Amino acid sequence: MRTLKRILLGLLILIVIVVAAGYILLKSMQNDALPDYNRDLILSRLTDSVSVFRDENGIPHIFAQNEKDLYRAVGFVMAQDRLWQMDLLRRVTQGRLSEILGKDQINTDLLMRSLRIQEKSEKILQTSSPEIVAALEAFSEGFNYFIERNPLPPEFRVLGYHPEYWKPVHSINLIGYMAWDLSSGWNSEIFLHNIKKEINPEQLAELIPDLKNQPTEVFPDFTLPEEKIAETLLSASENLEKMGIEIFHGSNNWAVSGKKSKTGKPILANDMHLGLFAPGIWYQIHQNIPGKLNVTGLAIPGQPFIIAGHNDSIAWGMTNVMVDDLDFYTEKLNEDSTKYLFDGEWKDLIIQDEVIKTKEGDEIHETLKFTHRGPLVNRFKHEKETPLSVRWLGNEKSNEIRTVFLLNRANNWSDFRDAVKTFISVSQNIVYADVAGNIGLQCSAGIPVREGNGIQIYPGDSSKYDWKGIVPFEELPYELNPERGYVSSANNKTVPDDYPYYVSHWFAVPNRINRIREMLQEKEKVGIEDFEKMHADYKSKKAEKFTPVFLEALTAASDLSETEKEAQKKLASWNFVLTRESQATSVFEVLYQKVCENLVKDELSEESFKAIKGQRSMLENLMLSILSGKKSDWIDDKNTTETETFNDIIVRSFKETVEDLTAQIGNNVEEWNWSKIHTFTMSHPLGVVGALDKAFKLNRGPYGVPGSFHTVSPFSYSYNNLYKVNHGASHRHIFETGNWDASKTIIPTGTSGIPSSDFYLDQLERYLNNEYHADPFSKTEVEKAATYKMSLKPE
Known part of the structure; x- marks a missing residue:
């Protein structure tokens, strides 16, 4: 017995020691990498001291005496806060995720x-100016100095690896990452190709947007000189069937001139809509060299220049143009798949051997093949029968790193336009305002010139469908100081139908832009507080359009239950504002989604039905097509003997809506608050x-949130993961050109990517409550707001 007691006591002590050691190890992993923002440090290769002030949000304001010292400090400071994220993004662009996450990532x-x-x-690095190369080299030096001398964030220890040295090319890679993330057509064109086997041509056509249903243009008054029109290969009217956009690529921007501003000076707002995850895609930073550079805004972790923000003279912000920038081609290969047929000749495929190392210790040998257009992508699209190649705008000549470098230093509209003319692969409508009182909007995009309607997968054995070039910058639309006193864009249709080049046919349905312009026109003059309300606006033009249609159908229904009648009353008394507390919002959002599903699910295979729910924009265009009064083969349910009308579909969908909400929340309609089912979790x-x-x-949430993908303040979700928010405003900025210190900003995450930091997701709740924090710019205000100060000194 005594022996047993001693054994048990020994085991207990051992367990205590193990638990204590585990706790100490956990705390070490959590906290070792936390930087001391007040600690002065030596930084190799500096020529002068650099001051880093951080405000209460931990945002760095860096003051240096020259550019190389500035960017060394940027690399060092960014590594302090976002080291693992920088390495992860680098690995994404290089195709090296398998090394740290395992062989499941091989296909990616x-x-x-x-x-x-x-x-x-x-190639871009080789042709970049010496100033840009020097800046990227200095940034790399700062990063590399940090990883040589500091503990690593916990993700490295959990995954068991060490980051490699940073190189200038890695910073440019991140532009390619953004270009791919915002690319159009990768999913939709293959999907349309596949469902042709299941539906008739008329049904396919109704998934294609009729731009008569989308009359709101970004540049409504833009025209080219007549001689330019005569030179083009295509007219927009020849491309009515073009598809090619992925659903979650939205953004808003607008600016008002001094005559419409309460301050008498232009005010600019921007919120780019991207995936919401932790750490966030943006890093807030302020960079200053007295008398030479003073710029603040958003950088991508791993890239040192400000992507969107303001300097002493100008402010700028971006929205996606929604260019159709990707095409597929069917290729004819020879027997051993080493050649492809092109214009009657067999051309050699470019064959590239790849070795992928995995976390498990394996080396996987694979082969990639390329035509002159781009890679063969069958394996990535699960297409077994037909060899497919792809041409993508991201591989075309461009120089976005030059653009952002020059934007940081631009002084006026002329400088601005010179900078953005090389912003091609990441096609954006860039809004502009300056201290001289000017406002403008410039389409900076790579718009391919090609034949065909774009919706089909092109035959690859001919040069007929190859791109003929990119629309010259001088022929891209822009506005400067329009008489109306404002400019605005929200991923909507770019130009009127007489513009001679085809841009796209799959723009965002103009719900957000119509609401933005409605709010801008409500008052003679607007101020920062009005811009704040616009960023926080949840009124839906889509709900305003469809709710009366739904109510008309429900009014004719004679067999509604008491719960259904209560839900109908909520819709009838609704003001179309999607608040957290609104029960009508829950009814509308579920009903709209149910109508979409009931229109298509009887026509499609299970696989195609799931796929079309991931292409929500197609369903939105189908709904607009039906709403415009067209007859549709989608309406009748082929699984019943009756012939259904659109009203029948609405009533059936409404009953299913009430059934779903009852199952989720209960049969008391007063408790059907939107925020109970529409939730957001910030995930690592x-x-x-x-x-x-x-x-x-690592994660925060879930939080019940208002709005939807069609409101100006967007909290978006996929129809394959209902009401679980995965996209939204990745930042909100309001820039006051008359007083830069009065500007405001917020991001949904925080400065730090280290989970135990006080600045990890510390802005999230303010973001969810539509609050902002100050954005100090003058040195006086920066020093007044400083909570921390670090000096980086030469060796």
């Missing part, structure tokens, strides 16, 4: 390698592992 790695992002980046890539999430507090 091969896809990213097939895009040849780094190959293009190396490693947060999918429950033990890691619990140990390191």
Whole structure:
């Protein structure tokens, strides 16, 4: 017995020691990488001291005496806060995720390698100006100095690896990452190709947007001189069937001139809509060299220049143009798949051997093949029968790194336009305002010139459908100081139908832009407080359009239950504002989604039905097509003997809506608040592992949120993961050109990517409550707001 007691006591002591050691190790992993923002440090190769002030949000304001010292400090400071994220993004662009996450990532790695992002980046680096190269080299030096001398964030220790040295080319790679993330057509064109087997041509056509249903243009008054029109190969009217956009690529921007501003000076607003995850895609930073550079705004972790923000003279912000920038081609290969047929001749495929190392210790040998257009992508699209190649705008000649470098230094509209003319692969409508009182909007995009309607997969054995070039910058639309006193864009239709080049046919349905312009026109003059309300606006033009249609159908229904009648009353008394507390919002959002599904699910296979729910824009265009009064083969349910009308579909969908909401929340309609089902969780890539999430507090949420994908303040979700928010405003900025210190900003995450930091997701709740924090710019205000100060000194 005594022996047993001693054994048990020994085991207990051992357990205590193990638990204590585990706790100490956990705390070490959590906290070792936390920087001391008040600690002065030596930084190799500096020529002068650099001051880093941080405000209460931990945002760095860096004051240096020269450019090389500035960018060394930027690299060092960014590594302090976002080291693992920088390495992760680098690995994405290089196709090296398998090394740290395992062989499940092999296909992803091969896809990213097939895009040849780094190959293009190396070409850009070779042709970049000495000033840009020097800045990227200095940034790399700051990053590398940090990883040599500091503990690593916990993700490196959890995954068991060490980051490699940073190189200038890695910063340029991140532009390629953004170009791919915002690209159009990768999913939709293949999907349309596949469902042709299941539906008739008329049904396919109704998924294609009729731009008569989308009359709101970004540049309504833009025209080209007549001699330019005569030179073009295509007219927009020849491309009515073009598809090619992925659903979650939205943004808003607008600016008002001094005559419409309460301050008498232009005010500019921007909120780019991207995936919401932790750490966030943007890093807030302010960079200053007295008398030479003073710029603040958003940088991508791993890239040192401000992507969107303001300097002493100008402010700028971006929205996606929605260019159709990707095409597929069917290729004819010879027997051993080493050649492809092109214009009657067999051409050699470019064959590239790839070795992918995995976390498990394996080396996987694979082969990538390329035509002159781009990679063969069958394996990535699960297409077994037909060899497919792809041409993508991201591989075309462009120089976005030059653009952002020059934007940071631009003084006027002329400088601005010179800077953005090389912003091609990441097609954006860039809004502009300056201290001299000017406002403008410039389409900076790579718009391919090609034949065909674009909706089909092109035959690859002919040069007929090859791109003939890119629309010259001088012929892209723009506005400067329009009489109306404002400019605005929200991914809507770019130009009127007489513009001679085809841009796209799959723009965002103009719900957001119509509401933005409605609010801008409500008052003679607007101020910052009005811009704040616009960023926080949840009134839906889509709901305003469809709710009366739904109510008309429900009024004719004679067999509604008491719960259904109560839900109908909520819709009838609704003001179309999607608040957290609104029950009508829950009814409308579920009903609209049910109508979409009931229109298509009887026509499609299970696989295609799931796929079309991931292409929500197609369903929106189908709904607009039906609403415009067209007859549709989609309406009748082929699984019933009756012939259904659109009203029948609405009533059936409404009953299913009430059934769903009752099952989720209960039969008391007064409790059907939208926020009970429409929720948002800010997630970290490693947060999918429950033990890691619990140990390191990686995720936050869920939070009940208002709005939807069609409101100016967007909290968007996929129809394949209903009401779980995955996209939204990745930042909100309001820039006051008359007093830069009065500007305001917020991001949904925080400065730090280290989960135990006080600045990890510390802005999230303010973001969810539509609050902002100050954005100090003058040195006086920066020093007044400083909570921390660090000096970086030469060796």
